[in-house]
Amino acid sequence: MNRRDMLKKSAKMMLVTSALAQANIIKLDKKKATNASATEKKAPKIVVVGGGWSGLGFAKHIKSFVPNSEVTLVERRDYFVSCPMSNEWLVNLVDLDFLTHSYIDASVNNNYTYIQAEAVDVDKKRNILKTTKGDLEYDYLVFSVGIEYDYEVWTHGDKKLENRLSREYPAAFIHGSEHITLKEKIKNFKSGNFVMTVPSGNYRCLAAPYERACLVADYFIKNKIDAKVILLDANNKIQIKADGFESVFNGIYKNHIEYMVNAQITNFDLDKKIVSTEFDDIHFEDASFYPNVKAPYLLEKLKMTKKTSFNRVEADINQYTYKVKKMDNIYVCGDARPMGFSKSGNTAFSEGVNLARMVADEIEGKKPKWVSPVTTCFSILRTKPERCISLYTEYEYDKNGGMLFKNHLTNEAWKTNGLGDEKVAYEWATGMYASMFT
Template sequence: AGACEVVLVERQPRFTVLPLSNRWLAGSAGTRRLHHDYASAAAAFGYRFLAAEALAIDRPARRVDTSAGALAYDWLVVAGGISEDAAALFDGDTAATRHYSEHFASAYSAGADLVSLKRRLDGFASGEFLLTLPLAPYRCPPAPYERAVIIAHAIRSRRLKAHLTVVDPNPPWLAYQRIFAERYRQEVSYLPNTRLRQLDPYRQVATLDIDEVRFAAAILMPPQGAATICRTAGLTAPDSAWAATDARHFGALADERVFVVGDSVGTVSPLFGHYPKTGQLASRMGQIAASEILARVAGTRSEAVLPDSTCYAWVDLEPAERVRIDTSYRRRGDGELVQTIRQQREHQPGAEDDAWLDAHLRFLLGPAAAG
């Protein structure tokens, strides 16, 4: 921590490794690797961990109100992740939204929903399974497709009298479109560029652009946006669900004492829009924001650094196949950010993804976290 006293406020009692969550759902990763203790990380790195929920930010007073009391700050880093607007699926109908949360939630954040989703997947025995995606940008772009592969593989390997429909309002992801067409033609209908128009959670009917789907089980992904606390604190951009920050240090445009990092960050370039909302990019953003804060405290200038991201996405389970996605950035002559994406297919891959993950866990949580 050095010149600053650092306090981490987190409502979850333990850190959940979301990049492992789909492998855990598929039964190929153990619970021990999925969860890690925040208190141990705080002890390893010398910061204070407060197990509490951040309720509100009073920017004029430089205060965060939490479920454990108020905290004053000189500098604030908001890493709230995403919020999901489930009510948008049901025109604000609170009863329908509650029914959705109990039966069809996306389980796209750490917490009890992930355990509930595993029970739902393990208990699925027959009928139509519906998986819907939100419009991009959304957290961890490959994750819904990985889940689709898990469901399709379960249908085939368990010989279920079942079928999966994937409704995707975005252009097709070609690697997964190929897998669905070549390996899961009987099990999966993949509908890219298709919007969910209406949803009846009681009759379990989804109305699409040109068709209706009756489903027995579902993962329904609502529109995503910045963490709720970003919106209530006035940190989101006008006419946007995402936070407005400068693209270099992730300082909030509304407040020079506040930084927003991770999935909540909005548009950073007119050329490609958002950074991909991945765990590695969130970590890189945190490092960049921390360096800028320390430089301001010391009265110096921080080094100009751009984030990068590596993502391993499973394309099929048997035979094993995955895609490594490397994303890098540079500034062109006029100062605008340019994005370069490289994808590499890996057949019968080794353990490079585990080594990558362990390195990041050691960096974030200390040496005891990996392995």
Template sequence: MGKNLSRRKFLMGTAGATAGMALTGLNGKTALADVDPNTGLMRDGIPIQKPTIIVENKAELPPKRGLRAVVVGGGWGGLTIAKHLKLRVPEMEVVVIERRSMFMSCPISNLWLAGLVDFDFITHSFVDAAQNNNYLFFQATVLDVDREKRIVYTERGYMEYDYLVLSPGIDYDYGAIGVHDHEQRHTLMKRYPAAFKPGSEHITLKKKIETFEKGLFLLTVPSGNYRCLPAPYERTCMIASVFKRKKIPAKVLLLDHTHDIKIKGVGFHAAFDELYKDYIEYIPSVSLINVDLDRKSVSDEFDEYQFDDAAIYPRIRASRLIEHLGLVQDSSPQKEARIDMHRNHIHDDRRVYVIGDSRSTGYSKSGSTAQAEARYVARVIAGRIKGVEIPWESPDTTCYSMVAAEPMEAIYFGSKYLHPQSAGTAMDNERFRDYWIDSGVAFAWRDRNMNRSEELGQEMIGWALTHYAEMFESAEMFQ
């Protein structure tokens, strides 16, 4: 392709090209060798994005007057950094691009599944967030980025940026549990949705729980650094609490990839044994390699596990947008972004940052971590604009898990992280009294409380309100 071919013409050409050509990524970074010409899928069975419309119009935004930061993804990372960029560089215009029309929180969603909070508690308005924090909300899907020209393309037009922050979250990797076929994957997602991305999947899961009458309800814990390490165990407790309350002959069957509960294990085991002995069956060391939708079963190398209903949580990976933009770190098995571990910018581009669950840094994929990281990266970007170097700062993870429903009792742990450079040699690092490295996560323990209590249950609700306020209320209201 000639260098002078304009972007618009390139997109037009791509849209009208033959199947093989059209399957080249918008930025040409998807190697054709990775695409199966018969199916139009990546060779691992994952569909790739291709343009279906021509992006030739400018997005309908006020004209760009000075600096502009564009934030992709209105989740925990994106909304927090938008607010803090605006606070630190008030003269900079900040635009959040988010494809959804309404915010739904994954944190606390397990409580909602068990009827402990209303839907209102976990849903919020993007419009309020933008209004209260003085930035622009643009509802659209990001299709591509031209880093050379500093332009973001959406189906509702393109916009220029000076700084770009990507916080697009995660996608599922069903291939990792043996589901490669496109059709089977869709059937699986419809019948037994994981509900680890906010939205319809959760609503389907709640209906399943409410209508379940007897038998085995399967949940799974995937391999790798998956989104919210304690959430599958919390969900197990919450679903078991519903079965117990309704006194139905039903059990949660929890199949765990690891050999034991990695996080808050003491607290979860105590809840399993003391509160839900008849309602939870926990089986560790199960690495799923197959899902049989007809037989309603999953298998590892040794056994087949039959179930009556399920929410199957596959391995996760960084959002496909990261891959589509050609930003994957080669060594990352979960296709996370290749960023500078201390500053979060793409290695060769200090204008583009990745935060939240798409990052490759070994932090817990949690909302509180994403918020703390967002505040830090807002300082890094503001520092760059002002010519000030900001010292590296570990994000905090503060994490409550509800384990009992009546009364509401929770357990807690909080942590900071090892400096990315010392994480590799963490086991020799005496500065940290108690830590462990697993799944690439390098914790430096700080605080934990595994004795479930109502007090911690109340703290958890307070935690949620504070963290929602960080995204949806103004800084004055938050203080």
């Protein structure tokens, strides 16, 4: 494939992504007039829990699709910090301002209410969401609550070990203090082995642990730190963009990244700083252990979860309607979903938009139609010269409901493409933040 083809494909990826949110709003603006009579009679109360990528996509678009609805976003955070592009922040390629955005701006600009509170329970019979700031009535309730870590495969219920792993060697795959701790670890690293892990199952952002290994190795090289990243992958192969990552691991990083497959950790000796796999004992100077993921405990408590072939705890929903099983007005979308889609921000945002369309259809008395979410994923591999690989995919279901990839496209020729693709990665993030907050 030549450079021109690559350029065309890359441009196509961007166009599809950035057009997504805009197109939906324009379409619905036209519909507002025609649907006004159907929706003006009753103002539906719509509550969305979780102001991440899916919740922000949903809140903005449901308000646009059903203008007379009363939309409330319940989010426990005071402000938004993006996980996408946080690997770049860890090694000083972007500053915190780039990642940080205001929920107040999102809600004012898009005409919905933001309540900074934690959702703690649901009275399903009376349609009431209980939060730390009081009760909220809903006609439609959406949980877009992301993920929690699932340390079980490592700790087998040993809470003391879990506590030590999460505090001393945080994963930094959920926004917050963990990222600050990890950034300090990288900054202060003197020499030796820095261990990172790739979990099994359908974990959050398939590419991010591999990208992080590259960027941390790049940082060590640039700063002349005599260090090696040891990446222990619980899987038997690289999970995504394998050609690109494999060639960079074996190429420019062959002395700075040691990548091990089938490397599920079977024992931690945190005092001696040794982890063991079935095959090796590995000593580390410092580490960040990324465990498996699961749907948040709140969904478990509400009896809205099930086990899947991917993860131990995921939302128990109808994969075509996003409705919680046996419930007609409660939905789950984003990373908490059980489907095998990529647990990524672009996917979650587009799913939020799609679900908004489906709920709007339901309100308007139409039959909601499932539409595929869209995954777009950029991974920056090195910084001087800057190099990036990317992926675009949609999904479909086969006749038995099995998930298939559709329009799947990757660009992994990082050595030769010379596209300056990393600029596209920053443009993608800028566009997505604008879609959520303006």
